[in-house]
Amino acid sequence: MSTLEDEISLRTGRAVKQRREAAGFSLRALAARSGISSSMISDIERGVKSPTVVTVVRLAQALGVNAAALVDGGSDSAPRIRVLRRDEAAGGEEPARWQSLGPASPDSRIDFVRYQIPPATVLGPSAAHAAGTVEHMHVAAGTVRITVGEETAELSAGDSCSCRTDAPHGVENPDPSAEALIYLIVERG
Numbered sequence: 001m002s003t004l005e006d007e008i009s010l011r012t013g014r015a016v017k018q019r020r021e022a023a024g025f026s027l028r029a030l031a032a033r034s035g036i037s038s039s040m041i042s043d044i045e046r047g048v049k050s051p052t053v054v055t056v057v058r059l060a061q062a063l064g065v066n067a068a069a070l071v072d073g074g075s076d077s078a079p080r081i082r083v084l085r086r087d088e089a090a091g092g093e094e095p096a097r098w099q100s101l102g103p104a105s106p107d108s109r110i111d112f113v114r115y116q117i118p119p120a121t122v123l124g125p126s127a128a129h130a131a132g133t134v135e136h137m138h139v140a141a142g143t144v145r146i147t148v149g150e151e152t153a154e155l156s157a158g159d160s161c162s163c164r165t166d167a168p169h170g171v172e173n174p175d176p177s178a179e180a181l182i183y184l185i186v187e188r189g
Contacts, residue, residue, distance in 0.1 A: 008071065010047040012056065015070045017045040019063045023153055024083035024161075034062035064152035081146060081153045083161045095121050109188040117144065117173040117180040124170020131166045134187045142180030145172040 020030050020041075031038040036058055043049040044059075051059070053067075060067040101112035117123065125147070137146070138160045146153045149167035163169065165186075173180040 005050060006047070009044075009050040011072070012051060012070050013045045013047045015072070016041065016059055016063070019065060019070070020045075022081060022083065023063060024159070025063075030059070030062055034058045065150060069150075081148055081151050081161055081163045083153050083155065083159060096123055111186045111188075113184040113186065115171075115180075115182045115184060117142070117171065117182065119173060119178055120176045122170060122172045125168040126165075126170060128167050128169075129165045129186075130188065132188075133165050134162055135165045135169075136160070136162045136185040136187065137171075138183045140181040140183060142173060142178050143175050144180050144182060145174055146170075147172070 020027075025033070027038040027041050030036075030041055034041075036055055040049065040051075040055070041059070044051050044055070056070055057067050060070050063070075096118060097116040099114045101114060115123075137144075137155070139155045139157050141157050143154065143156050146155060146161060146163060146169070148163045148165060148169040153161060155161060171182070
């Protein structure tokens with residue numbers, strides 16, 4: 001390989017690993033989602049093998065990003081969504097019932113919210129919040145799909161995530177028969 005090829009392979013491998021870990025996927029989980037073997041993904045992440053264009057596209061689709069985000073090495077910034085899976089862990093109405101659990105104090109930059117999301121309901125997309133805003137979510141029941149910018153993550157009961165929501169974002173309960181319950185902490189920038 002040439003120096004340019006080496007650099008692109010290393011950069012792509014680091015981006016795949018960073019995005020995979022941020023999404024909370026093991027090598028096996030990403031392999032199952034992408035159709036690329038876990039040993040090949042490991043080789044790509046370590047820069048041992050240079051992925052084909054088709055391989056990059058399949059990995060990008062499985063990670064919920066565009067291929068350029070992997071080839072560019074994720075240089076745009078850190079992932080917007082960080083997931084903590086259940087097994088890794090040490091008030092309004094329309095269209096989802098929500099309840100503000102109140103800020104810690106009147107001048108607090110933090111709000112606590114409880115959302116009950118009906119079956120097959122999409123919330124958003126919501127407009128981007130101010131720079132530096134982070135939303136921390138815990139799924140108490142059901143399944144949700146989080147989208148922030150061009151990134152997505154699937155969360156099940158017991159999973160948590162932190163999202164930089166200074167981009168358009170939304171939450172979806174894809175289950176046609178079960179309500180989802182999430183707890184949300186909004187930390188304003």
